[in-house]
Amino acid sequence: MDLLDNLALGFSEALQWHNILFCLLGVALGTAVGVLPGIGPTATIALLLPITFGFDDPTSALIMLAGIYYGAQYGGSTTAILLNLPGESSAAVTAIDGHQMARAGRAGVALAVAALGSFVAGTVATVVLAVAAPPLARAALAFGAPEYFSLVVLGLIASIALASGSTLKALAMIVLGLLLGTIGQDLDTGTPRFTFGVRELYQGLSFVAVAVGVFGIAEILRNLHDPRTRTRMVSRVSKLWPSRSELRRIVGPVLRATGLGSLLGVLPGGGHVLAAYASYAVEKRVSRNPGEFGHGAIEGVAGPESANNAAAQTSFIPLLTLGLPAHPVMALMVGAFIIQGITPGPGVMTEQPALFWGLIASMWIGNVLLVLLNLPLIGLWVRMLSVPYSVLFPVIVVFACIGTYALGQNPYHVFAVAVFGVLGFVLVRTGCEPAPLLLGFVLGPLLEDNLRRALLISRGDPTVFVTRPISGVLLGLAVLALVVAVLPAIRRKRDVVFAEDE
Amino acid sequence: MGPGYVPLALGVVLAALGLATAVKAYVAPDPAPGAAPAGAVADAGVSDGPLDGPATDGGAADAEELDTRPLAGIQWRPTVGVFAAVTFFALTIDGLGLVPATFGTGLLAALARPGTHPVRALVIAVSLTLASWVIFVVLLQLRLALFGDWLGG
Numbered sequence: 001m002d003l004l005d006n007l008a009l010g011f012s013e014a015l016q017w018h019n020i021l022f023c024l025l026g027v028a029l030g031t032a033v034g035v036l037p038g039i040g041p042t043a044t045i046a047l048l049l050p051i052t053f054g055f056d057d058p059t060s061a062l063i064m065l066a067g068i069y070y071g072a073q074y075g076g077s078t079t080a081i082l083l084n085l086p087g088e089s090s091a092a093v094t095a096i097d098g099h100q101m102a103r104a105g106r107a108g109v110a111l112a113v114a115a116l117g118s119f120v121a122g123t124v125a126t127v128v129l130a131v132a133a134p135p136l137a138r139a140a141l142a143f144g145a146p147e148y149f150s151l152v153v154l155g156l157i158a159s160i161a162l163a164s165g166s167t168l169k170a171l172a173m174i175v176l177g178l179l180l181g182t183i184g185q186d187l188d189t190g191t192p193r194f195t196f197g198v199r200e201l202y203q204g205l206s207f208v209a210v211a212v213g214v215f216g217i218a219e220i221l222r223n224l225h226d227p228r229t230r231t232r233m234v235s236r237v238s239k240l241w242p243s244r245s246e247l248r249r250i251v252g253p254v255l256r257a258t259g260l261g262s263l264l265g266v267l268p269g270g271g272h273v274l275a276a277y278a279s280y281a282v283e284k285r286v287s288r289n290p291g292e293f294g295h296g297a298i299e300g301v302a303g304p305e306s307a308n309n310a311a312a313q314t315s316f317i318p319l320l321t322l323g324l325p326a327h328p329v330m331a332l333m334v335g336a337f338i339i340q341g342i343t344p345g346p347g348v349m350t351e352q353p354a355l356f357w358g359l360i361a362s363m364w365i366g367n368v369l370l371v372l373l374n375l376p377l378i379g380l381w382v383r384m385l386s387v388p389y390s391v392l393f394p395v396i397v398v399f400a401c402i403g404t405y406a407l408g409q410n411p412y413h414v415f416a417v418a419v420f421g422v423l424g425f426v427l428v429r430t431g432c433e434p435a436p437l438l439l440g441f442v443l444g445p446l447l448e449d450n451l452r453r454a455l456l457i458s459r460g461d462p463t464v465f466v467t468r469p470i471s472g473v474l475l476g477l478a479v480l481a482l483v484v485a486v487l488p489a490i491r492r493k494r495d496v497v498f499a500e501d502e
Numbered sequence: 503m504g505p506g507y508v509p510l511a512l513g514v515v516l517a518a519l520g521l522a523t524a525v526k527a528y529v530a531p532d533p534a535p536g537a538a539p540a541g542a543v544a545d546a547g548v549s550d551g552p553l554d555g556p557a558t559d560g561g562a563a564d565a566e567e568l569d570t571r572p573l574a575g576i577q578w579r580p581t582v583g584v585f586a587a588v589t590f591f592a593l594t595i596d597g598l599g600l601v602p603a604t605f606g607t608g609l610l611a612a613l614a615r616p617g618t619h620p621v622r623a624l625v626i627a628v629s630l631t632l633a634s635w636v637i638f639v640v641l642l643q644l645r646l647a648l649f650g651d652w653l654g655g
Contacts, residue, residue: 036637047642168526172519179512186505193509217584224580224615390618391626394611397584398604398630401591406644411592418588422581429576448508 007130010357014365019063023362026052026067027369034075035381036403037083037396041091042208043403044072045332058340062359065336066366073312074115074370077305078381081110083396084219086211090276090308092438095215097293097300104296107382108240113250113298114305115371115378116242121258121306122367125313128262129360133317139266145454146465150474152447155274157478158281159439160485167485169432177437180205181444188452200412209413210441212400213420214427214434220393221425240378242298250302253283257303261310266318272311273442279307313363316356583614599650600639605631 013019029051034044048068055061080086081098094114101110143151156178160170183194184204195201242250257279264275283303284293293300319330342355384392404413424434458464466472587610594603608630612623638644 033642047644166523168519168523172516172523175512175516175519179509179516182509182512189505191505193505217588221580221584224584225575225577390612390615390622393615394587394608394626394630395633397587397611398591398608398634401588401595401607402600402604402634402638402646405591405595406638406646411595414592414595415589418585418592421588422585425581426576451508 006353006357007126007361009354010359010361013059013354013358014063014361019060019362020365020369022060022064023067023366024369024373026064026069027071027366027373028067030068030071030073031075031078031370031374031377032071034072035078035384036075036399037079037085037384037392039075039399039403040079040086040208040211041072041076042332043407044075045069046407048072049332049336052336052340055340058342058355059358059362061336061340063362063365065333066359066362067369069333069363070366070370073309074118074374077114078111081114081301082107082381082384083216083392085216085396085400090273090304092211092215092435093276093280093304094301094308096280096435097295097297100294100296101298101301106296108378109242109246109298110301111378111381112240112242112375113246113302115374117250117254117257117302117306118309119367119371120254121261121310122313122364124255124258125262125265125310126360126364128310129314129316130357143470144468145450145457146468146471147474148450149447149454150465150471150478151274152443152450154474154478154481155277156436156440156443156447157481157485159277159436160481166431169430170436173427173432173434173437174440177440177442178444178447179440180210180437181441182448187445187449200410204445205416205441206404206407206410206413207442208407209404209416210420211438212404213417214424214437216396216400217417217421218424218428218434220396221421222428223389223393240382246298249298252286253279253299253303254306256282256286257305257307258310261307261312262314264307265311265314272308272315273439275307275311276304277439279303309367313360316360316363577616579616580614583610587611587614595646595650597650597652599647599653600634601631601648602650602653604634 014023026048029048030044033039033047034041039047045068049065052061052064052068055064076086076091077094077098080091080095082102084095084099086092086095098110098114101107156174159174160167181204183201185192185195185202192202257275260279260282261272261275264278265272280293280300280303283297283299284290287293287297287299315330319334342352387395400417401414404417405411407413427434427437454464455462464471465475587607590610591603591607594606605627608627609623612618612626613620635648639646639648
């Protein structure tokens with residue numbers, strides 16, 4: 001049978017003991033650097049990638065990369081949960097409820113759930129990939145520019161669910177994010193936009209700088225403004241392990257998120273970000289007490305983390321067949337692949353099956369080793385919270401500066417951190433939440449690119465978005481989501497319901 | 503469609519949303535963050551203290567209460583301190599190099615917290631400089647000049 005043959009091939013490549021050792025080393029390094037506050041997964045991987053360049057055997061290099069990837073991702077989730085410092089777009093969702101859990105003394109539980117959810121999702125997605133890779137690859141090709149545009153619109157509208165405050169302000173934040181995403185040279189014509197003659201702005205704002213600013217620095221400012229600034233971030237950590245009933249609560253979210261992530265991950269470009277946000281939105285809708293979301297709902301951690309991981313697995317299809325990386329971290333990985341002599345293209349899956357499946361298998365093994373290594377270490381990470389805040393926050397500031405600078409050796413990105421830090425703080429103070437802004441910023445270029453391409457193909461006829469069936473359905477869902485979110489009567493009633501629930 | 507099409511469209515939408523937000527603030531103000539029953543409005547980004555008035559109330563607040571009105575309660579020391587710390591790094595990392603930039607940033611950041619003793623800030627800044635050197639230069643082999651051109655490094 002094809003499926004078993006493929007997986008067996010992959011695992012026979014990846015399961016040699018020296019490969020496992022390299023993977024373990026990668027996981028350990030990735031986690032160790034990833035948990036440094038202020039150093040997100042993108043920076044971690046950028047810092048550690050060069051280690052793998054020296055390897056002669058591409059399989060060993062790839063499997064170590066897989067380890068670094070998972071270690072960095074998990075390290076990023078750890079700082080997102082403990083310190084509200086997400087280093088990449090999907091971890092911003094985890095931070096919403098994860099950090100609230102940490103503040104309530106349930107940091108250990110949040111970390112354990114993130115690891116377990118990722119592991120289950122990664123395992124299921126590996127099987128999904130083995131079964132469905134060829135049809136999924138065809139499905140991804142059926143998505144043209146209009147479909148992408150509609151999907152992005154749906155994703156943006158759905159992200160209103162991320163905000164627990166005013167819908168109007170959430171919408172405004174999305175649009176502001178989109179607008180910030182247009183800064184830099186126009187893709188088609190090369191015309192500089194909103195650069196004011198500043199050469200450094202031609203490449204646009206750095207995602208890492210914006211994320212570190214609006215989440216990390218703004219969070220520091222917020223803590224410093226609280227006259228009761230905790231000398232310890234969290235005074236009590238009640239327990240490290242999820243209880244049986246908590247485990248039961250996350251089964252549904254993890255499974256739903258895995259399905260969602262596997263599907264969305266196939267779409268090249270932004271699929272894994274959408275997956276994390278979509279999973280959060282779905283869980284909030286499905287939940288019996290949606291009011292808990294934004295205040296430490298365990299489903300809000302389990303869902304997005306699982307979706308993210310499932311999508312990371314299936315995103316190898318577009319990555320290796322179309323050469324389209326889903327996010328900056330993946331783009332760095334592609335760079336490493338190319339150095340190892342793997343040029344992404346339509347032929348990889350059929351022409352180099354050993355490599356393709358070896359990579360998939362090594363990703364899964366990276367995931368397993370991550371859980372094995374990190375579950376015992378949760379107690380250690382949680383202790384990061386017992387560092388006095390007066391010491392911790394200068395550490396975050398300095399490391400964030402170094403990490404952002406190291407990415408492109410560009411001091412301008414560090415300056416952007418300072419500006420977005422203050423901006424993020426003012427936004428939070430005025431009841432505007434940064435998560436939708438960040439999503440708009442990430443998806444903005446994708447939205448514009450596909451809008452313009454779709455209109456170019458249709459010769460300026462905007463009906464193309466509604467006449468193509470997939471695109472029409474997606475836009476219809478977006479309108480529906482908007483109506484539900486905006487209708488104030490419905491909202492008010494829902495708020496009353498939440499209040500009574502508590 | 504030229505390069506200005508999407509930015510213009512987004513700008514118009516954003517202006518409309520801004521206007522709507524402003525009108526709504528007068529007509530039907532949001533319950534101020536933190537004042538509403540937990541679960542309805544309060545969120546991760548807002549202080550969890552009690553509140554002394556709706557968001558639009560510009561009047562003098564009871565000074566003893568924790569001031570969480572959107573903009574009135576912003577203190578200059580943490581805000582300027584942290585902004586200055588990050589900006590200092592941006593301005594000096596190329597010219598002065600890692601050691602002076604880290605030291606200055608650490609010192610400014612540590613001093614941004616009201617009530618931090620200067621000696622304590624100095625100790626934090628020195629240890630941070632040392633830690634950054636060990637982690638990023640010794641262990642991670644990052645190509646960063648310890649002392650920059652301005653210092654003849």
